[in-house]
Amino acid sequence: MTLKSKVSLLDLGRIDTDDGFFIRGCNAAVQSDPTPSYERRRIAVVATVIEHPTVGPILFDTGCSENARESWPAPAWEAFPVNVYEEEHHLDNALAAAGYGIADIKAVVMGHMHLDHAGGLEKFAGTDVPIYAHELEIKEHYYAVATKEDIGAYLPNDLNWQLNWQPIHRDETELFDGITVRHMPGHTPGLLTMQVETQNSGHFMLTSDLYHVADLFEQDGLTQGWLQRDSADWYRSHRWMKQLQHRYDATMVYGHDAPTLERLRAESRTFD
DSSP states (O other): OOOOBEEEEEEEEEEEEEGGGTBTTTTOOBTTBSSOOOOEEEEEEEEEEEEETTTEEEEEOOOOOTTHHHHSOHHHHHHSOEEEOOGGGSHHHHHHHTTOOGGGOOEEEOSOOSHHHHGGGGGGTTSOOEEEEEHHHHHHHHHHHHHSSSTTTSOGGGGOTTSEEEEEOSSEEEEETTEEEEEOOSSSTTOEEEEEEBSSSOEEEEOGGGOSSHHHHHSTTOOBOTTOSOHHHHHHHHHHHHHHHHHHTOEEEOSSOHHHHHHHHHHOSSBO
8 A cells, every 4th residue: 555645846046037047939039030138037936745654744845055156156146146045045944944953854855056056955965864855866966066067057066975875777776665766867967856745746757847837748849948958858858857747747846837836835845
């Protein structure tokens, strides 16, 4: 018998940025409109607490570091300024509002390790909490920082060697009873999504940045914009997620879609 978990979505602030980062061809100049007005979008920074009946609270993604304005490279802040970040959006305060403390978290699962997802790992420095990430994401993070080839997206401090790293190697892993993580690259080489089964609210698909915004999943023919790293990988991952969502009639939680986050949190702060 599969154990059922509870899901609480955390609101960790808002970023304002160009839609072209998310949707290919968005804002592109064409012959009939050579000087388009560039659409910008206010996106959410999202994390999720999964309360497992035997393991305890598990955190999926961690949001930005509290000093992102100072620690992010200037080009990253210029492109993705965190324009809404009040005390309530700090990871520890958002957890407290959901009924948890940092010390309550028994495991952290990283969808991927970009600076707007891995910054909250600073809260787990000096602890033995297991930090799960796909092996390719750990390797990509190290390579990006060591070579300076992608240091704008990955930051040195987010791959703290003192943390209790637990690499995931397979494409599909039942990490805990009723919780499955899947390797779905495209946005990054080691991106993980998570499927969570609840008792009364069905299945949830936590997609990290397989889909930054709902448009990419809901509108046929769209693909990721400038933030996509591997188009063929993304399409394979997208088709897999489409099949899974249909099979389980799952609720989708996107990496940064503010309307989806706000709608789900208005429905319930905890889905059980």
